[in-house]
Amino acid sequence: MTFHARTFCVRSREAIANGYALAAVTGADWLRRAASQVFVTGSFWAGAVAMAAAVATLKIVRRDDVPTRLGQLGQTLRDGLETRSHQFGLSIRQSGPVQMPTLLFEGDPDYRKGSAFCSAMLARGVYFHPKHNMFLCAAHTEADIAVALEAAEHGFATVAAL
Structure with missing residues (x-):
């Protein structure tokens, strides 16, 4: 793969x-x-x-019961993003199935916050899309989610500093 x-x-x-x-x-x-x-x-x-x-x-x-595993990984990602956004005083919206996460910032009609968040995450080696859903796959692991959440902290800090 x-x-x-x-x-x-x-x-x-x-x-x-x-x-x-x-x-x-x-x-x-x-x-x-x-x-x-x-x-x-x-x-x-x-x-x-x-x-x-x-x-x-x-x-x-x-x-490997991939649908169940992706549901668990997606929920871990969603919960972690929610927790971390609150730590930085940011309000986000997450939608779609947890296996196809979408993360948007409240009050961000031009996606400025979303773009800054994604750019900061990319600098940490994690690619998120600022205005479109993403897709988890069978190759993702708990370690990948942990890395993504660590990068998200950097992303949320960047957005909070705007």
């Missing part, structure tokens, strides 16, 4: 086939029936490598 331990933003295609070009469309039965009436083609439909990667990835997801 290609992964930088402190990057909290990965492309969604990496989740299903570990970086290989593969997409999946799901939906209700009535939508699948309607879609079956439309001719669709693609460039990589005979690409066995991506399919094999997806099968292997899904086995790991099941074996």
Whole structure:
């Protein structure tokens, strides 16, 4: 798995086939029936490598109970960000599922605080996005979350000094 331990933003295609070009469309039965009436083609439909990667990835997801683990890691991250923001007298909003965190600063319509926060974190080797959700992945560990929270302290201190 290609992964930088402190990057909290990965492309969604990496989740299903570990970086290989593969997409999946799901939906209700009535939508699948309607879609079956439309001719669709693609460039990589005979690409066995991506399919094999997806099968292997899904086995790991099941074996390691990745959704539960990401929920726990995401909650640890969310709780840690909340605690640290209060330590610096800052009000933040966190939204989305904990596995796809979004962190925004109250009273920051131009994302000035968010950009300063993310720049300060990046200086500590952790990439957060100032106005978009991010994605945890199976490669993230408790140690990665700890590093991110340590960098967040630097980020919150930077924002508090604005």
